[in-house]
Amino acid sequence: MAALQKVACVEIGEIPIALSTHDEGFLDLLRQRYDRFLSSSPSEFELEFDLTSSGPVSDDDVRVRRDGDDWLIERGDFHARWDPRSGRGSVRQNANPYSLDSVLRILHSLILAQRGGFLLHAASAICDGRAYLFSGVSGAGKTTMTRLAPPDITLLTDEISYLRPNAEGYSAFGTPFAGELARSGENCAARVSALFFLEQGPENHVDELSSAEAVRRLMRNILFFAEDQGLVEKLLATACDFVARVPIRRLTFYPDTRVWDEVRNFADNFADNLQEVPEHA
DSSP: OOOOOEEEEEEETTEEEEEEESOHHHHHHHHHHTGGGBOOSOOSEEEEEEEOOOOOOOOSOOEEEEETTEEEEEETTEEEEEETTTTEEEEEEOSOHHHHHHHHHHHHHHHHHHTTOEEEEEEEEEETTEEEEEEOSTTSSHHHHHHHOOTTOEEEESSEEEEEEETTEEEEEOOSOOOTTOSOOOSOEEEEEEEEEEEEOSSOEEEEOOHHHHHHHHHHHEEOOBOOHHHHHHHHHHHHHHHHHSOEEEEEEOSSTTHHHHHHHHHHHHHHHHHHSOTTO
16 A cells, blocks of 8 residues: 655745655655745645655756646756646655755746746845845855844845735745755745845945846846746746836945945935825826
8 A cells, every 4th residue: 555645835935835745754854944934725736756766966957848738847866747737746856855946946937937926046135124135146245145134134035036026016035945044034025125236346335227237137147947938038028027116226335234224225215215206207
């Protein structure tokens, strides 16, 4: 008789996904890794895991492509098939938690692309009730910004920001996908007040970016792997909408705690400028 299926529901960005397995040890790993994001909500999607022998994370490039109506998600350490119509999928992988993280990130990127959201290679945090994003090339200072954050800042992620549209703009959600800090973000959300593209320099200052440059930088940092022209075009439309609705600036900063004063000052000044705009404008 087959072992009873064991299930943990992991909810990220208000999207609950049931992860099922017959392996008790793997279930314990799921529960520990996604502890802050475990949910009792009815699952919207389901992935069933079939474990192979343990092994290292693969250095191969991930490939995400269509096979009929299904999505195939493949790398050297995992092979997944997901049917977006039924919301069900299967994953064959080793028990390495980093392989699991990769599968979940890719699945969320596909779901978000259809819903006008995206995953961004950026740190994010809530300051004074508002979310701020910090993006840039590797080494630009994303993790540094989170390490310099004062105690009243709520960390959403130091690695991958989770963004969904709302009536007023976009919301940023906490994720369990950790970077150099090696700790999960908080399971909460706030409206995005600004996105800063980071550069390090001798002093702190905020500069304007043209809309075209903002879209180019944003597209370079969106996490998306699928070989699908339709979804790529939809992501470009989403990026243009994001740039139109969220302030995007270049933040040059010297790595000390005063950079967060610059973030707060920008937020306050931007809000004041909005209030001063005549209603007919």
